[in-house]
Amino acid sequence: MNISRLFDEFKQKKVLVLGDTMVDAYFYGSVSRISPEAPVPIVNLKSKERRLGGAANVALNLKALGAEPIICSIKGNDKDGALLKELLLENKLSADALLNDYSRGTTVKTRIIGNGHQLLRIDEESTNDIDATLEDLIFDVVTGLIANVDVLIFQDYNKGLLTPRLIKLVSELCIAKNVPIVVDPKFNNFFEYQGVTLFKPNKKELLQAENIGSNLSLTELMQLGENVRKKLNVKTLMTTLSEDGVMILSEEGKVHLPAHPRKIVDVSGAGDSVLSVAALCVACGVSEELTAELSNLAGGIVCEQVGVVPIDRDALFSEAMELNVSERY
Numbered sequence: 001m002n003i004s005r006l007f008d009e010f011k012q013k014k015v016l017v018l019g020d021t022m023v024d025a026y027f028y029g030s031v032s033r034i035s036p037e038a039p040v041p042i043v044n045l046k047s048k049e050r051r052l053g054g055a056a057n058v059a060l061n062l063k064a065l066g067a068e069p070i071i072c073s074i075k076g077n078d079k080d081g082a083l084l085k086e087l088l089l090e091n092k093l094s095a096d097a098l099l100n101d102y103s104r105g106t107t108v109k110t111r112i113i114g115n116g117h118q119l120l121r122i123d124e125e126s127t128n129d130i131d132a133t134l135e136d137l138i139f140d141v142v143t144g145l146i147a148n149v150d151v152l153i154f155q156d157y158n159k160g161l162l163t164p165r166l167i168k169l170v171s172e173l174c175i176a177k178n179v180p181i182v183v184d185p186k187f188n189n190f191f192e193y194q195g196v197t198l199f200k201p202n203k204k205e206l207l208q209a210e211n212i213g214s215n216l217s218l219t220e221l222m223q224l225g226e227n228v229r230k231k232l233n234v235k236t237l238m239t240t241l242s243e244d245g246v247m248i249l250s251e252e253g254k255v256h257l258p259a260h261p262r263k264i265v266d267v268s269g270a271g272d273s274v275l276s277v278a279a280l281c282v283a284c285g286v287s288e289e290l291t292a293e294l295s296n297l298a299g300g301i302v303c304e305q306v307g308v309v310p311i312d313r314d315a316l317f318s319e320a321m322e323l324n325v326s327e328r329y
Contacts, residue, residue, distance in 0.1 A: 003320050011066035013283045016145055019055035019155025021073040022107035023084050031114035043114045052087050055155035059093055061276035064310040072097040072141055074161050080106035097141050107159055129163045139169050146173060151180045151283040158186040167192045182279040198282050199234045200275055203241050225249050236288055240274055248292040255289055257296050273311040274299040293325050
């Protein structure tokens with residue numbers, strides 16, 4: 001596959017992102033002493049920043065790669081919800097499919113950064129499932145959009161939007177319309193995503209789902225992944241393994257790609273970048289090996305930056321060319 005042509009194809013894809021959106025807040029400062037009140041650092045606050053997070057960060061990644069993302073999600077009817085909508089519009093993302101849930105507050109994750117390192121995270125969130133009325137509204141929105149998209153992403157953060165019923169309804173709709181489904185799961189609904197195209201848990205999520213400790217060899221991890229793939233009846237399972245790279249499993253076989261040497265600064269948001277690249281590769285119909293290779297590169301690039309940031313398309317393209325990815329796949 002020619003990488004230049006593939007990246008051009010990314011620009012032609014429309015992606016429906018169904019999942020939990022949130023605001024990522026950052027408080028930046030310097031640390032020079034420990035508090036006399038408790039054994040904690042004192043952060044001398046210098047600046048504050050708010051960014052799009054969760055499914056909205058996936059949309060930012062897709063946009064950065066040249067694709068057209070459509071976000072379908074919920075927010076609270078509050079100040080943070082208004083900020084979330086404002087951030088979407090500032091980033092030239094549509095808020096038309098962002099619905100109010102009057103029973104909850106908007107999810108906000110606040111990270112305290114001192115001397116370039118994350119010291120603390122504070123989560124403001126409601127995680128109860130949405131009610132049946134809101135499920136039906138969301139499904140109606142998805143039904144109205146599905147004919148015009150090339151792939152659907154389930155971005156699950158266990159914040160209550162993706163209920164078992166909604167997952168089943170949307171999955172059945174996509175399968176009927178021949179729209180591929182890519183999933184970034186979390187623990188609560190892990191085994192609800194039956195029959196999807198690509199299922200992307202990280203190593204921790206894969207182990208948690210089967211209640212297994214972390215001391216597995218790569219061979220054992222790959223067998224575990226294959227067992228989960230068969231349980232879910234999914235075409236492809238791709239698992240990020242942190243410093244050990246990524247593995248991708250399907251009926252065609254098992255592939256492990258090692259991680260590339262990186263100066264890891266912050267892993268926040270890396271999974272969103274991996275997912276976005278993988279979804280576009282699925283939409284373009286490229287090989288599983290190339291999907292894993294490009295996704296692996298994307299996750300590593302993002303880990304070299306502080307905070308949740310979208311992938312740099314040019315950096316990804318340059319690394320793919322430097323590593324002769326197109327010649328190998």
